[in-house]
Amino acid sequence: MASIQLKHITKRYPGTTVPAVEDLNLSIEDKEFIILVGPSGCGKSTVLRMIAGLEEITDGEIFIGDRLINEVAPKDRDIAMVFQNYALYPHMTVYKNMAFSLKLRKTPKKEIDEKVRAAAKILDIESLLDRKPRALSGGQRQRVALGRAMVRNPSVFLLDEPLSNLDAKLRTSMRAEITRLHERLGTTFVYVTHDQTEAMTMGDRIAVIKDGVIQQIDTPQNLYDHPQNLFVGGFIGSPQMNLIDATVEKAADGYCAAFGETKIGIPEQVMSAAVCADYEGKPVVLGIRPEFISETGSHSEEHNLMTGDVDLAESMGAEKFVYFACEGCPCIAKVPGSSPIQSGESVSFAVDCTMIHAFDKETGLTISK
Amino acid sequence: MKTKPLKKREKEPFFERHLGPILITPSTLVIFGILFIPIFYALYMSLNRISFRGADTIYKFAGLQNFINLFTTDPWFKSSFLVTLLFVMLTVATEIVIGVAASLVLNKKFHGRGFVRGLMILPWAMPTVVNAVMWKWIFNAEYGAANGLLLKLGLIKTSIAWLGTPRMAFFCVFLANVWKETPYVILLAIAALSTIPEDLYEAASIDGAGGWKAFWRITLPMIKPVLLILLITKTIWAFQTFDLVAIMTSGGPQNATNLLSYYIHFVAFKQTDFGSAAAMSYVLSMICFALSFVYIKVFMNKDENDEKKIKKHLKKKLAGAHEG
Numbered sequence: 197m198a199s200i201q202l203k204h205i206t207k208r209y210p211g212t213t214v215p216a217v218e219d220l221n222l223s224i225e226d227k228e229f230i231i232l233v234g235p236s237g238c239g240k241s242t243v244l245r246m247i248a249g250l251e252e253i254t255d256g257e258i259f260i261g262d263r264l265i266n267e268v269a270p271k272d273r274d275i276a277m278v279f280q281n282y283a284l285y286p287h288m289t290v291y292k293n294m295a296f297s298l299k300l301r302k303t304p305k306k307e308i309d310e311k312v313r314a315a316a317k318i319l320d321i322e323s324l325l326d327r328k329p330r331a332l333s334g335g336q337r338q339r340v341a342l343g344r345a346m347v348r349n350p351s352v353f354l355l356d357e358p359l360s361n362l363d364a365k366l367r368t369s370m371r372a373e374i375t376r377l378h379e380r381l382g383t384t385f386v387y388v389t390h391d392q393t394e395a396m397t398m399g400d401r402i403a404v405i406k407d408g409v410i411q412q413i414d415t416p417q418n419l420y421d422h423p424q425n426l427f428v429g430g431f432i433g434s435p436q437m438n439l440i441d442a443t444v445e446k447a448a449d450g451y452c453a454a455f456g457e458t459k460i461g462i463p464e465q466v467m468s469a470a471v472c473a474d475y476e477g478k479p480v481v482l483g484i485r486p487e488f489i490s491e492t493g494s495h496s497e498e499h500n501l502m503t504g505d506v507d508l509a510e511s512m513g514a515e516k517f518v519y520f521a522c523e524g525c526p527c528i529a530k531v532p533g534s535s536p537i538q539s540g541e542s543v544s545f546a547v548d549c550t551m552i553h554a555f556d557k558e559t560g561l562t563i564s565k
Numbered sequence: 566m567k568t569k570p571l572k573k574r575e576k577e578p579f580f581e582r583h584l585g586p587i588l589i590t591p592s593t594l595v596i597f598g599i600l601f602i603p604i605f606y607a608l609y610m611s612l613n614r615i616s617f618r619g620a621d622t623i624y625k626f627a628g629l630q631n632f633i634n635l636f637t638t639d640p641w642f643k644s645s646f647l648v649t650l651l652f653v654m655l656t657v658a659t660e661i662v663i664g665v666a667a668s669l670v671l672n673k674k675f676h677g678r679g680f681v682r683g684l685m686i687l688p689w690a691m692p693t694v695v696n697a698v699m700w701k702w703i704f705n706a707e708y709g710a711a712n713g714l715l716l717k718l719g720l721i722k723t724s725i726a727w728l729g730t731p732r733m734a735f736f737c738v739f740l741a742n743v744w745k746e747t748p749y750v751i752l753l754a755i756a757a758l759s760t761i762p763e764d765l766y767e768a769a770s771i772d773g774a775g776g777w778k779a780f781w782r783i784t785l786p787m788i789k790p791v792l793l794i795l796l797i798t799k800t801i802w803a804f805q806t807f808d809l810v811a812i813m814t815s816g817g818p819q820n821a822t823n824l825l826s827y828y829i830h831f832v833a834f835k836q837t838d839f840g841s842a843a844a845m846s847y848v849l850s851m852i853c854f855a856l857s858f859v860y861i862k863v864f865m866n867k868d869e870n871d872e873k874k875i876k877k878h879l880k881k882k883l884a885g886a887h888e889g
Contacts, residue, residue, distance in 0.1 A: 250767050271773035283764035287786040296782075297772035344772075 198261040198274070198351040198384060200224040200247060205256035207242050207408070215254070216242045217408040229378045229385040231399035233431070236390055239408035241356055244388045248277050248354050260352060271297075276345030277354040280361065282337045284329040284344070290316075291325040294344045308347075315346040318380070335366045342377065353378075355387045359394060371397055392432050396420070404428050426560040429483045429553055435517055438489070438527045441557070442482040444475040453482045453554065456523030460484075460500055461549045466564045475554075475563065483553035486517065489529035489545045491537070502527065503544045509537050518543070611843035631844035642845065644820050645828040648735070652824060653803040656742050660799060661792065663743070664750025669784075671751065672758040682755070689748035697812035700741035704728050704813070731821030734814050738822045741809055746802070750795055757791035758784070797860050801853045825849050 201224075207217040217239040224230050232240040245251040247258060249270035258265050265273050284293050291312055298308045316322045319339040329337055338358060345353060358374070359367045375398050378385045389395055395402045396416045403413040404427070412424045416432075423429035429437045442453040444462070451472035452459045460482065462472060489502065504520035504527065511533060518529040518537050522545075529545050537543055554564045580587065611631050613624040635642045671682055688696065703710045704727035712724045728734045761784065769779045785792075807826040810816055816823035816831065823831075825845065833842035 248767075248771060250770070269775070270767075270771045271775070275771065277768070277771050279764045279768060281762065281764055283762065283768040285765060285768075285783065287789075296769075296774070300773035300778065344768075348772075 199226045199228075199259075200352060200384060200386070201257075201259040202243070202247075203257045203259070205243070205246065205258065206254045207239070207246060207251060208254045215408055217246075220256070220408070220410055222403060222410065222413065224384060224386060227382050227384055229375070229387065229398060229400045231395040231402045232386065232388045232405055233392060233395040233402055234390065234405035234411075235431075238405045240388045240390075240405045242408075243405070244277075244354050244356055244386060247273075247352070247386060248275055249273055250277075271300075273352075274350050275352040275354055276348050276350040277356065278338075278341045278345050278358045280357040282329070282341040282361075284337060284340055286329050288328070289325065290321065290327055290329070290332070290340050290343075293329065293340060294347050296344070297348050311347045311349075312343075315343040318346070318377075319343050334362050335370065338362060338370060342374070346377075346381070351383060353381075353383050353385045355385065357389055358387075359389070360391070367394075374398065393434060396432065402432075404431060406431075422562070422565075423483070423553065424562050426481055426483075426555045429555065429562075433485055435486045435528045435530065437553070438482075438484045438486065438525075439555075440482045440484070440522075440525050440527070441479060443477065443479055444472055444554075446476060451476070453480065453552075455482070455525065458502055458523055460502075460547050460552060462552070462554070463550055465550060466552055467554055468565070471563055475556075479557040480563065481555040481557055481560075483555060484527075484547055485551065486528040486530040488548040488551040489527070489531075490548070491531055491535055492544045492546050500547045500549050501544050502547055503542065506537055506539050506541045506543055509539050518545075520545075607843045607846055610839050611847050613840050615839040617837065627840065631840045632848070634841060635844055635848065639841065641820055641823060641828060645823045645825050648821065648823055649804065649825040652735070652739065652742075652806070652822075653800055655739055656746065656803050656806075657796065657799045659739075659743050660747045660750050661795060664747045664795075665754050665788075665792070667747070668751045668754035668758055669780075671755055685748050685751050687748070688745050689752070691745070693745065693808040694812065696741060696745045697809045700737065700744075700809075701728070701813045704737045728814055729818060731819045734818055735821045738809055738813055741813065742803070742806060746799065750799070753791050753795055754788060757788040761787045793860060797857045800856050800860075804849060804853055 200222075202220055202222040205217055205220040205222075206215050208215045220239075220243065222230075222243075232243055234240045242251055246253050247260075249265070249268065253266055260273060260275070285296065288296065294312045294315060295308045298311060303311075312325070313322065316325055319342060321336060321339045321343060324332060324336055324340070329340065332340065338361075341358070355374070359370050362370060371394060374385075374387075387394075387398060396419075399416060401413060401415055402419055404411045404419065406427050412419060412428045414422075419428060419432045423432060423437075426439065430439060440455055442455040442460070445452055445454045445459070447459065447461065449461075450464070450469065451462045451467070453462055454460075467475075492501065502522045504522035506518055506520045507526075508519040510517040510519070514533050516531050516533050516535050516537065518531055518535075520527055520529065520543065531537060552564070553562060555561060556563050609624075612626065612628060614627045614630070616623045616625070667685070671678065671685065702708075706712065706724055706726040706729060709727065711727060712721070715721045716724070725733070727737050765783055765787075766779055769775070769783050774782055805826050806824050807830065810822045810824050810827045811830070814822040816827050826849070829842050829845045829849070832838050832845065
């Protein structure tokens with residue numbers, strides 16, 4: 197089993213001026229399930245492919261365990277990869293697909309058979325072994341792809357958006373299955389996705405990447421609770437965090453963030469008085485998660501109210517997403533499904549000001565605790 | 566209730582009810598005219614001794630005698646048959662090997678690839694007659710380009726009579742055919758290669774198959790269906806090679822390039838022995854037909870077996886489920 201170290205990794209594609217990945221440092225621990233998440237084109241797949249050896253590294257070093265693998269061929273890196281489109285060999289049966297790498301390694305037939313059947317049993321695809329990939333459903337193909345990776349008993353599992361081709365329901369169940377598989381195999385998993393839900397639910401740690409640069413690496417909960425910058429704040433969480441341009445102002449009992457007529461108090465536990473004093477009169481970006489905007493009544497302090505016309509109320513059953521404009525700024529609130537709010541109404545919402553975030557307008561970095 | 570739609574259908578005008586057959590009738594007639602009539606007429610001819618007296622053609626039923634004669638009394642049929650067989654095997658094998666190799670190169674990304682690909686098609690797009698005349702000139706013993714080039718390079722000291730010796734003439738015809746027919750293989754092979762997803766090779770490289778192994782285990786099986794089609798069509802076409810020898814060598818020297826198609830033409834129109842020529846045509850057609858059949862059997866068998874296995878397996882499962 198193995199840890200992975202990425203040291204000052206840069207990837208520049210020929211003919212481009214902007215590097216796809218720039219000076220990236222990442223330390224992945226042994227047996228860790230790490231998620232690389234970011235919008236499409238952020239370089240997360242490139243990082244994974246560099247670990248796999250499918251992309252050359254322009255600059256920097258990658259270690260698996262203690263071994264520098266920059267120049268090591270993919271097959272000798274002791275890794276296995278699951279591709280977005282599964283990349284199953286269409287002319288081979290499921291059995292042969294799974295046995296392929298072992299066969300190339302000249303593993304004895306009996307051992308191959310044992311390993312393939314063991315993996316098939318874990319993934320519940322024993323009955324599919326004689327079939328060709330085209331006779332399988334998306335979910336079954338996904339399992340075969342996982343099985344093909346498993347039989348080699350690699351020290352690192354690389355997964356490149358493995359669930360993005362599945363329908364929503366299957367995705368949820370496969371998500372849990374991959375997490376269980378990780379626990380069972382006790383191997384290092386590096387998982388690339390653009391879906392923040394997958395990232396939040398599956399990983400031990402998440403690395404949020406944007407434009408080839410890691411924005412923040414932390415546990416899912418910490419990313420949610422303490423986003424280090426605007427991008428992470430906006431990316432993690434669903435629906436997205438409301439980001440509102442505001443100004444820090446002095447209020448009767450401390451400081452508040454003001455935009456238009458609306459004023460949201462900044463309690464001491466969010467920003468210390470000293471920081472507030474520094475930013476007094478300066479523009480900041482206020483971050484309020486939709487789940488902390490609620491119908492008035494529960495938090496009825498007057499100065500933490502957001503009022504606006506409801507544009508759309510999306511009922512999800514258990515909850516309702518209310519889209520409204522407050523002082524011209526589009527916002528979302530997450531309220532209980534039983535809420536009577538309808539589109540077209542003018543509604544006042546209460547903000548749980550202990551849960552707000554504030555970011556420097558210029559640098560985008562967080563200024564809240 | 567069930568008869569109602571039928572009644573309605575009967576009320577439809579004649580034209581609409583029989584639209585399908587009406588539409589295919591003209592083409593069927595044409596195909597029948599240009600294909601089936603000659604086929605059956607040739608069969609009739611092959612079973613007769615045909616002679617001419619003045620303007621009259623005299624048919625005398627001969628049974629299978631024409632066919633028997635081919636293998637017993639005909640002085641050149643056997644040698645022509647062997648030369649054709651050798652020619653077909655050599656050209657088809659060479660064309661497919663070179664064609665696939667070239668397509669692998671042309672499938673790689675490089676500057677000017679489109680131009681080179683276009684250029685590759687040229688020999689194939691050229692009419693065979695033009696191709697044949699061109700090669701005849703190239704291999705001309707006195708003023709041919711081949712001799713000129715080799716002499717200037719100092720590789721030979723005296724001119725070679727390329728088309729004058731049996732082996733050399735056979736080689737020249739073989740070369741001209743390969744030059745003309747390989748682009749077609751390249752064209753189809755590139756099309757087949759471009760359908761193989763890149764991630765298969767990436768998965769293979771992680772699994773431990775790079776270079777040759779990837780070619781044998783991924784590329785070749787993936788383009789197999791196209792190769793099969795190429796093998797069948799190329800073989801049939803090679804058996805039918807006529808214009809090249811007609812123009813370059815007229816079947817000579819010493820029958821070294823006397824391919825069956827040309828020999829059939831010779832027997833029919835030079836010796837005016839239409840019965841024997843028709844018999845030979847039938848033999849040639851049967852060979853082509855048999856070969857296609859064998860190819861399809863050999864190549865498709867494995868896949869079919871797999872499908873059968875799956876079906877059997879599914880049946881078993883279903884039966885099990887019912888019992889359960």
